[in-house]
Amino acid sequence: MNDSVVALDAEAKALEAPADHKDELRLWLRLLTCANLVEATVRRRLRDSFDETLPRFDLMAQLDRAPDGMTLSELAQRMMVSNGNLTALVERLVEVGHLTRAPSPSDRRAQIVALTPGGRRAFRKMAGAHEDWIADMMSGLNAKDQADLMRALGKLKSSTRRAAEKDSGT
């Protein structure tokens, strides 16, 4: 075989399979399916059992970890939602008595939101149920499966971060 034939073959192969990463693609689709399945189940159960939505649950989870409350902009940053969307979520939770909203003592232009005692009780009840649901959905995994998954996902998180950083780096 002379050089030009080898070169042609390599080129032909590259054209046929310009990106032969089907295994990684399959893995990503399975990961996405799992995440979507778990999330859809959580959404449905929050609605059916507590008449609550996932974004409101997530918002209350953030505030449960902040005994003195949080400004709206801190909250928006942590939840990665727009201020507009956040305001609608907060309005609704203030209405039902789960949250208080007041101007910040240090900066009157900033609003601080916090859980009310009743809101905290309601959240803790939902959080307990949520934890049971997740454990139930993961019941097919033994201790070794869980450890494997945790470790592999840790690596995936790091290499995805590295890949994503290239975008902002250029």
Place this chain on the structure above:
Amino acid sequence: MNDSVVALDAEAKALEAPADHKDELRLWLRLLTCANLVEATVRRRLRDSFDETLPRFDLMAQLDRAPDGMTLSELAQRMMVSNGNLTALVERLVEVGHLTRAPSPSDRRAQIVALTPGGRRAFRKMAGAHEDWIADMMSGLNAKDQADLMRALGKLKSSTRRAAEKDSGT
């Protein structure tokens, strides 16, 4: 230690930790973080490199596997989106020449959408890039990590399905 003390202790412990599944919760949060990171990166790159959105990419991926096209309602079912949302996606892709839309020969009330040759070429180009991005994001996983992940996610998918089926069963 007498029996009643043991019983009291067990009860106190149960009250303190009514649902001690923190490991499963941590695993779920890591899985969700990974899925969100990968998806956000894909969304951003589709927009920056191809001026395309993820829902439109997903729609074209469905049609790429259907050489004769698909009715709007089949498409809505597969993509798990409402007919209203789907119509907006289809309109836009028809406008730019990636899709055709025509009444079904077998049922004039049904609309069949299909990729145009240009739409298929555009999709294949994006799909190649998408596959490279995913492989890049997974580059931190060696073959064993990938196999572990695939296997553990397979188990998670099954046990999540089983858990979710209880909801519709009652």
